[in-house]
Amino acid sequence: MQGYYPLFTAIPLAAAFLNLLFSKISKKVADYIAFLACAVLAVMAVRMLFESPFVYKVGGWLPPWGILLVSDGLSSLMLLVVNVISLLVIVYSTKYMTTYTAKEKYYSLFLLMVAGMNGVIITGDMFNLYVFLEIASIASYALVGFGCEKEELEASFKYLILGGVASTAVLFGIAFLYSMTGTLNMPDLAQQIETVGMNRALAFVIALFIMGFGLKASTVPFHAWLPDAHPSAPAPISAMLSGVLIKALGVYTIMRIMFNVIGQNMLVSSILMFLGALSMLVAGLLAVGQSDFKRMLAYSSISQIGYVLIGLGLAIKPGIEVTVAALGLIGSLYHLINHAVFKSLLFLCSGAVEYRTGTRDLGKLGGLIRKMPVTGVTCSIGSLSIAGIPPFNGFWSKLIIILALLKGGYFIYGAIAVLVGFITLVYFVKLQKEVLFGALPKALSHIREAPFAMTLPLVIFAILCIAMGVAYPLVDNQLLQAAKDVLLDKVGFIDLLMGG
Amino acid sequence: MVDLDQEIRDSKKGMTPIVKTITRFVMGIIVMFGAYIVLYGHLTPGGGFAGGVILACGYILLTLGFGKDVSLKKMNNLAASLLDNLGVLIFLSIGLLGTTAGYFFLNFIDHGQDFKLFSSGIIPLCNIAIALKVTSSLFAIFLALSIFGRFVSTLVEEEE
């Protein structure tokens, strides 16, 4: 299995271009190639969970001159999330994308995006991270504007410009790091930064990285692209963007760089906690007043990512006791995978509603649970999970983050987290009332349930929501503990350079 | 086959006859120079991307000088798309062949002697694949933005 590690990026790339080649002959082939590629990737990602950590030297070049690919608990967790959710979204989009033209180009762009995200997760070299970050970002800019209507093009252009400036800031930071230390290899960088210590150049680099990766992760001062881009994109792309892309490109890179390369740092801790609290509060309050289904879900995404960042900020504080840091990290990682599952579920539900009724406006919808039972029940399960009702999975992760904040002595941040939990409940109850319950408008009295290819992923996501909530100790032992140990252990990360 | 002398005298399409004659002379030199930069990429500065850009600029010169019909006969939309994908697939298969010999992108062909044309393993083959991809990609972008773009075709309809 070790020899097949680069295939996580090679298979989607090959499938994307084979897709374009074969679809000149027959258009039906695109569905099967994309599904086959994602199925193989999902199986490989599940297989990676059972491997011990290793390091893969690309091209046989020894580190620190060559590019390393790193496999440990954190990257296995993220690979599992990305690839399983892409498989389910591809199954959904075989039916949904029939309303758009140029379906085979959609599949190629989608597979390029998956290749970029996998590349960001598996790499152990800073510039390689930048290259794969750009591949995934460019594919997502094109996918957001896929429908080529007025609003979609405007949203895509806004996203493109803001994302372009963020990538430039990241490249600037990488250039600074290279000039400070002379190496681009992540374990080697970690070693050099430990010997050099904190100075003004490192503070500038931290500021640039938080600006660049924070925009990709949509924290509040940099969130302006997300409420326009997520609603305008086709529904499976909204699910991928909100469920996976902002985590793999934004939150994962912040975790890897701040914890493993830069290390424990008071500056990073206070910034991350402040930005996290700001995201939670501002986005939560803005979400209450929305009248568009997907725009409300988009603001809710910003709010939940704030939860993850506040847990990360707590864990990176120097001098904090290990149990509190571990609690904060476990809460953040768990909320990360929970949010991937239930936000994808909610966006796919909104897509099913739009496929059948043709509208996203909350004022025009109502009473859909009688006509679309599967979509309605799964949407309710998703909403209850995200609002934090036991025994669904959202409750546990929010509880752990709030407990970690209170144990760490941050009472104000803990109170804000509880308050935002209530606000989340408020706007999701509003969503349920407007969309599912209530009176059915005259214009919608003839709709039927969504097709099977679209309801199957919804059911699987709903089962995952319930299972991850009920079987929490299993998830904790297998997945989260390994990832948390990797993040807290900077010396072990440097040792990968020697061992491997 | 396109009769270029007739095309030069046909002044309705493309630019003036001076431009067309010079383009005829210069095209061969541009293609040769681009191929030289690609093939000697492991010995002198340049390589796949730079050579590919030069070749694509040669095609764009042909389009600008003679009009779109002549250049579409040389490489049309379908051929550009096919060559594009073929370039990437060749590059990936070179990388995967390295996997069978050890690591991904391992340089598994015999390195040969220094400073010769046939040396340093897989690098010239990768350069050729990259040049193929970059040439056809840039030409396809140019076609899509200028000739097949809907913006231009509505303007052309208004003129006629």
Add this chain to the structure above:
Amino acid sequence: MILYFLTLVLFVMGLYCLVAKKNIIKKIIGIVITEYSINLFLILIGYRKGGVAPIILKGMDAGVVAESSVDPLPQALVLTSIVIGLGVLALMVAICLRLYEKYKTFDMSDINKLQG
């Protein structure tokens, strides 16, 4: 030292052009200037005083060239970065043409259908 400062001035000029101009094409040019200023900064990092170009010709000793040449790694990074910039530029221009077709204007302040 003053060269690095001038690179930063170029970066800020590109950002100013992106923020303050209303025409979409001028914003695109602003992004391109910003990206190229970062490429310039990357190459400047690898400079060594009195260094030669990192090319080995026939009859030169590889060790001597490696001792006295400028750093070749940032040059490889910049090649990749230029290609990425080209990809983003192509996508920006394509979206800009489609925007003109839908909104009939290049003025960014008229393109404001999405609010809130």
